[in-house]
Amino acid sequence: MSIPKDNTGSPAVIVADGAERTYDVTLTVNGVHRVARVPARRTLSDFLRHDLQSTGTHVGCEHGVCGACTVLLDGAPVRSCLTFAVSVDGHSVTTIEGMAGDPHDADGNAPALSAVQQAFRECHALQCGFCTPGFITTITAGLVEQPNPTRADAVEMIAGNLCRCTGYQNIVDAVLRAAELTRERGER
Amino acid sequence: MKPAPFAWHGPESVGEAIAVLAEYGPDAKVLAGGQSLIPLLAMRLAAPAHLVDINRIVALDDVTVTAAGVTVGALARQTRVEKDPSARAVQPLLPQALRLVAHPTIRNRGTTVGSLAHADPAGEMTAVLALTGGTVTASSVRGERVISAADFFRGPLESALAPDELAVRAFFPRMTAGGGTSFVEIARRHGDYALCGVGAIAELDDGGGLRALRCGYLSVSETPLVLDLTDAWSVGEQHAAELARAAVDPVTDIHASADYRRQLAAVLTVRAARQAISTARAREVAA
Numbered sequence: 481m482s483i484p485k486d487n488t489g490s491p492a493v494i495v496a497d498g499a500e501r502t503y504d505v506t507l508t509v510n511g512v513h514r515v516a517r518v519p520a521r522r523t524l525s526d527f528l529r530h531d532l533q534s535t536g537t538h539v540g541c542e543h544g545v546c547g548a549c550t551v552l553l554d555g556a557p558v559r560s561c562l563t564f565a566v567s568v569d570g571h572s573v574t575t576i577e578g579m580a581g582d583p584h585d586a587d588g589n590a591p592a593l594s595a596v597q598q599a600f601r602e603c604h605a606l607q608c609g610f611c612t613p614g615f616i617t618t619i620t621a622g623l624v625e626q627p628n629p630t631r632a633d634a635v636e637m638i639a640g641n642l643c644r645c646t647g648y649q650n651i652v653d654a655v656l657r658a659a660e661l662t663r664e665r666g667e668r
Numbered sequence: 669m670k671p672a673p674f675a676w677h678g679p680e681s682v683g684e685a686i687a688v689l690a691e692y693g694p695d696a697k698v699l700a701g702g703q704s705l706i707p708l709l710a711m712r713l714a715a716p717a718h719l720v721d722i723n724r725i726v727a728l729d730d731v732t733v734t735a736a737g738v739t740v741g742a743l744a745r746q747t748r749v750e751k752d753p754s755a756r757a758v759q760p761l762l763p764q765a766l767r768l769v770a771h772p773t774i775r776n777r778g779t780t781v782g783s784l785a786h787a788d789p790a791g792e793m794t795a796v797l798a799l800t801g802g803t804v805t806a807s808s809v810r811g812e813r814v815i816s817a818a819d820f821f822r823g824p825l826e827s828a829l830a831p832d833e834l835a836v837r838a839f840f841p842r843m844t845a846g847g848g849t850s851f852v853e854i855a856r857r858h859g860d861y862a863l864c865g866v867g868a869i870a871e872l873d874d875g876g877g878l879r880a881l882r883c884g885y886l887s888v889s890e891t892p893l894v895l896d897l898t899d900a901w902s903v904g905e906q907h908a909a910e911l912a913r914a915a916v917d918p919v920t921d922i923h924a925s926a927d928y929r930r931q932l933a934a935v936l937t938v939r940a941a942r943q944a945i946s947t948a949r950a951r952e953v954a955a
Contacts, residue, residue, distance in 0.1 A: 520675075559777065
């Protein structure tokens with residue numbers, strides 16, 4: 481895939497009207513086909529928040545340290561702030577908005593919480609909630625890989641995510657409770 | 669915290685990628701997993717005019733294991749290398765070191781070859797390539813060349829790659845028969861850069877005696893340091909530890925003083941070597 485050149489022979493980053501060159505990026509976000517036209521430097525986190533108006537994914541440090549922006553890329557947790565949207569064109573992304581059950585269930589009930597979300601609620605694993613989307617996505621994928629974690633496994637599972645409120649103990653409890661709930665529910 | 673604008677190139681083959689690098693190499697950076705490069709772009713410590721994004725070159729997403737060793741393609745994510753059971757069998761240092769590379773979430777995206785090309789002397793994979801005596805293969809329109817670990821690391825964040833070259837794969841030789849390995853490090857926080865790390869490869873002779881002991885160091889030198897401690901260890905553990913303490917050349921920074929890093933190099937040398945030797949012995953008993 482080559483890009484057009486400007487009159488100096490260089491690939492044009494800034495196009496004629498002074499705007500930055502943009503690219504069509506197509507993603508499957510929480511099972512829904514989404515397209516937006518963005519500059520190449522648009523991170524996946526900003527793509528989700530700014531271009532798709534899907535603000536459940538939170539942006540903390542913007543350089544890969546805090547883990548708040550973690551989403552599942554083809555099922556595996558990645559830092560959406562350390563991924564360019566254009567690099568993952570055509571791939572599938574699951575965000576915090578994709579964790580709960582169908583919000584439009586037949587009886588008009590509130591969306592069912594996922595096992596991890598339910599465990600966070602039961603264990604008081606959040607206070608301000610800013611870091612929570614990153615924890616929920618990370619733990620959801622973690623429990624697929626490791627359905628029966630020990631407490632040490634749970635600590636390892638969340639080691640890449642920062643929380644300034646809880647002191648982590650309740651989050652570790654929630655990992656173990658989520659594993660229990662997942663088994664009870666017979667979820668994957 | 670937003671990258672400066674760059675011209676994006678999305679080649680779908682190595683041929684396309686090296687053609688772009690031939691044209692724009694000196695003003696271009698290669699983007700693989702981006703776990704080191706994107707923070708540099710976000711903080712605008714780097715602002716290349718061109719970014720050659722190799723994420724579409726699926727042929728490079730490859731791990732090949734043979735009796736000779738493990739070959740890792742430029743798009744193989746760290747997690748894939750870490751979890752590959754045949755790679756683990758042939759060169760156990762790979763998973764032993766990879767589990768210490770940042771966090772699992774970073775390893776899901778970051779690549780082993782990208783980590784080598786970044787040439788950070790605090791990187792685990794640079795130390796493993798140096799310790800195992802591995803190679804990096806670079807491709808350009810001028811052809812392909814194989815660069816030994818000893819020649820590949822030129823300085824902190826500086827590799828032997830020319831501006832028009834793409835690191836297409838790395839090769840980690842197998843652990844020799846009668847061998848044992850270990851990788852230990854100390855970091856301020858789980859997943860942080862190590863204040864000091866040590867990898868060890870021990871080889872036993874047929875009688876169970878120590879034939880060879882080599883240790884590789886990270887975060888205590890400008891390029892990956894490898895020491896042959898065979899003779900020193902035979903004199904005594906502390907002799908080897910003191911040799912390591914004298915050989916490393918760490919700097920003081922906000923995370924630790926140079927003296928503390930020297931102390932860690934000495935202590936971790938003994939820890940890593942003991943583990944590698946006992947692993948080799950256990951392996952011998954099992955065999």
